[in-house]
Amino acid sequence: MYIATSSQLKRYDQALLDYGYSIEQLVDKASDCLLKHFDKYQCIMIVCGPGNNGADGISLGIKLHQEGKEVLLCLTGKEEKLSQANRYYLDQAQSLSIECLFVSEETLEEFQKSVPHFDVVVDALFGFGLNSDLRGIVKYVVDLINNIEVDVIAIDIPTGLNPDTGKPYNSCICAYQTITLTAYKLAFLNPESEMYTGKVILELLDAKSFHEEMLFSQPIDFKWAKYHIKERLYDGHKGTYGRIMHVTGCYHYRGAALLAAKAAVYAGSGLVTVWSNEKVIDSLSLFCPEATSCQRHYFDEHLLQGKDAILIGSGFGLNEDSERFVCELLNHTQVPVVIDGDALTILAKHPELLENHHSSWILTPHHGEFKRFVDFKQTSEMVDQANAFAKKYHVTLVLKSPHTLISDGNETYRIMSGNKGMSSAGMGDTLAGIISSFLGQGYLPKDAAILGTYLHGLCGDEVYKENYTVVASKVIDEIPQMMKKLKQD
Known part of the structure; x- marks a missing residue:
C-alpha cells in the first residue's frame, strides 16, 4: 500500500502516458478494476463529469451494460468541453444505445425523478484533480444525491473532497464505499474524511508501476x-x-x-x-x-x-x-x-x-x-x-x-x-x-x-x-x- 498527494498522482499518470499507454487504455484498465464491485447491483446510475474520472465511469457503464445490467449514464459536462477519453467512451456508449442523460437546468427534474429507481449511484464526477468549490449543476447533483436514500459508490475519491487535506469543499458526496485507484489518497489519513468516503478499497491498475519513482509514501x-x-x-x-x-x-x-x-x-x-x-x-x-x-x-x-x-x-x-x-x-x-x-x-x-x-x-x-x-x-x-x-x-x-x-x-x-x-x-x-x-x-x-x-x-x-x-x-x-x-x- 502506498499513500500519495494529488501532485504525485498527476505525475504518476503522466509517467504512464510517457511510458506508452494511451489515455483510453488507462481508462479501460481502471474500469476493469471497478467492474467486480457491482456484481450485486442490477440497476446502476453513473453520474459522470467531463474529465477522465467521468471517462472511467462511462467505460464502466459500457462493461456493465454488456453484462446485461440496466445502466443510465448521467453526464454533467457540456459536449464541446469533454476530455479526449470522455468523448471516446461516450461515442462508444451511444453506439451501443446505452441510455444517456445530459444533466442541465432543463433536465434537472428528470434527473431527480430517476435517482430513486436505481440500486446504486456511482460518483464519477471529479477525481483528485478537483481543487475548488463545486458550482452550478454539479453542486446541485451532489446535494440531491446526498438527500436520497440510495447506495453511493465513489470512483477514486468522493467528488468535493480535498485530495490532500481530507476536508470537504462547499459540498461533497457522502459515499458508503470508495474504490480508489493506484494509491491511497493523502486525504484518507484524515479520520474526518471517512464520513464522505465510507469504506475505502484500493485497486491497482494492471500497468507499469511508478510508485517508488514518484516517492509515494509507505505507511x-x-x-x-x-x-x-x-x-x-x-x-x-x-x-x-x-x-x-x-x-x-x-x-x-x-x-x-x-x-x-x-x-x-x-x-x-x-x-x-x-x-x-x-x-x-x-x-x-x-x-x-x-x-x-x-x-x-x-x-x-x-x-x-x-x-x-x-x-x-x-x-x-x-x-x-x-x-x-x-x-x-x-x-x-x-x-x-x-x-x-x-x-x-x-x-x-x-x-x-x-x-x-x-x-x-x-x-x-x-x-x-x-x-x-x-x-x-x-x-x-x-x-x-x-x-x-x-x-x-x-x-x-x-x-x-x-x-x-x-x-x-x-x-x-x-x-x-x-x-x-x-x-x-x-x-x-x-x-x-x-x-x-x-x-x-x-x-x-x-x-x-x-x-x-x-x-x-x-x-x-x-x-x-x-x-x-x-x-x-x-x-x-x-x-x-x-x-x-x-x-x-
Missing part, C-alpha cells in the same frame, strides 16, 4: 516497528546502547531538556549526558537521575568525544551565544545529530551549514519551522518540497504533523500512530529524545527517525485510550511498556 505500522526494533543483548552494557549528548534547555525552557533526556533514557540509551545551564542541571537529578550532566559555558569539542549521537536545540533558546554555539557544533562534529527546536531556527539562518555537514543529520521541524527553509502553500507542495529538501541536503527529515512524514530523499514514509490529543507542550522534545536514543543505539538515521516517531505515537495512543488530552510526561512513562509490547506481540 509505518506496528508490524514494521516490531520487525525493526532490536533485541537487548545478553552481554550488553551501557556502552552497547549508546552514549549520547543532549545540548538542550535554557533558563526559560528547562522542561524541554528534562523531557528529552528522560525520553532517551526510557527508550534504552546506555548513557545520556545533558550539556546545559545550571538551572537545568539542578532539576535533572530529580526528574531524571539516570542522566549525567555538564555545565554549558562555551562550545568545547572535547566533550563530544566518545559520543554516539547528539541532540541539539530542544528548548535551547535564541540569542547570539546560542546561535554561535549551534553553528560551531554543527560545523565541527562528525557525530550523528538530531536537530530540533531552536537549533532549526538557527540553522535556517545559516544554510551554508546544510551544504557542508560532515555527519548524518536528522531534522525534526513542524510545518512552521520547515517554512523557514522552503516556501510552500498547499499540502501537496509541502510533501514535494520535503522530499526535494531531504535529497538535496542528504538529511533525514521528520516533518511533524498528523501522520508525520519522514523522508531521506529516496524513500518516504507516513507514521500510522499518534492522535489529536498529543497537541501539547513538550511533545516535540519527547520525540527528539526518543529519536536521539535510537540513533545512539546504532540504528540507521532513517530507521531511528521512523521507529522513534512510531513509538512516540504508539505511546500517545496508549495514553489517549483513557484520557481526553495527552501530556508528554505520560507518553514517556509508556515507552518501556510499548517497546516490550513490540517485541512480544
Whole structure:
C-alpha cells in the first residue's frame, strides 16, 4: 500500500502516458478494476463529469451494460468541453444505445425523478484533480444525491473532497464505499474524511508501476516497528546502547531538556549526558537521575568525544551565544545529530551549514519551522518540497504533523500512530529524545527517525485510550511498556 498527494498522482499518470499507454487504455484498465464491485447491483446510475474520472465511469457503464445490467449514464459536462477519453467512451456508449442523460437546468427534474429507481449511484464526477468549490449543476447533483436514500459508490475519491487535506469543499458526496485507484489518497489519513468516503478499497491498475519513482509514501505500522526494533543483548552494557549528548534547555525552557533526556533514557540509551545551564542541571537529578550532566559555558569539542549521537536545540533558546554555539557544533562534529527546536531556527539562518555537514543529520521541524527553509502553500507542495529538501541536503527529515512524514530523499514514509490529543507542550522534545536514543543505539538515521516517531505515537495512543488530552510526561512513562509490547506481540 502506498499513500500519495494529488501532485504525485498527476505525475504518476503522466509517467504512464510517457511510458506508452494511451489515455483510453488507462481508462479501460481502471474500469476493469471497478467492474467486480457491482456484481450485486442490477440497476446502476453513473453520474459522470467531463474529465477522465467521468471517462472511467462511462467505460464502466459500457462493461456493465454488456453484462446485461440496466445502466443510465448521467453526464454533467457540456459536449464541446469533454476530455479526449470522455468523448471516446461516450461515442462508444451511444453506439451501443446505452441510455444517456445530459444533466442541465432543463433536465434537472428528470434527473431527480430517476435517482430513486436505481440500486446504486456511482460518483464519477471529479477525481483528485478537483481543487475548488463545486458550482452550478454539479453542486446541485451532489446535494440531491446526498438527500436520497440510495447506495453511493465513489470512483477514486468522493467528488468535493480535498485530495490532500481530507476536508470537504462547499459540498461533497457522502459515499458508503470508495474504490480508489493506484494509491491511497493523502486525504484518507484524515479520520474526518471517512464520513464522505465510507469504506475505502484500493485497486491497482494492471500497468507499469511508478510508485517508488514518484516517492509515494509507505505507511509505518506496528508490524514494521516490531520487525525493526532490536533485541537487548545478553552481554550488553551501557556502552552497547549508546552514549549520547543532549545540548538542550535554557533558563526559560528547562522542561524541554528534562523531557528529552528522560525520553532517551526510557527508550534504552546506555548513557545520556545533558550539556546545559545550571538551572537545568539542578532539576535533572530529580526528574531524571539516570542522566549525567555538564555545565554549558562555551562550545568545547572535547566533550563530544566518545559520543554516539547528539541532540541539539530542544528548548535551547535564541540569542547570539546560542546561535554561535549551534553553528560551531554543527560545523565541527562528525557525530550523528538530531536537530530540533531552536537549533532549526538557527540553522535556517545559516544554510551554508546544510551544504557542508560532515555527519548524518536528522531534522525534526513542524510545518512552521520547515517554512523557514522552503516556501510552500498547499499540502501537496509541502510533501514535494520535503522530499526535494531531504535529497538535496542528504538529511533525514521528520516533518511533524498528523501522520508525520519522514523522508531521506529516496524513500518516504507516513507514521500510522499518534492522535489529536498529543497537541501539547513538550511533545516535540519527547520525540527528539526518543529519536536521539535510537540513533545512539546504532540504528540507521532513517530507521531511528521512523521507529522513534512510531513509538512516540504508539505511546500517545496508549495514553489517549483513557484520557481526553495527552501530556508528554505520560507518553514517556509508556515507552518501556510499548517497546516490550513490540517485541512480544
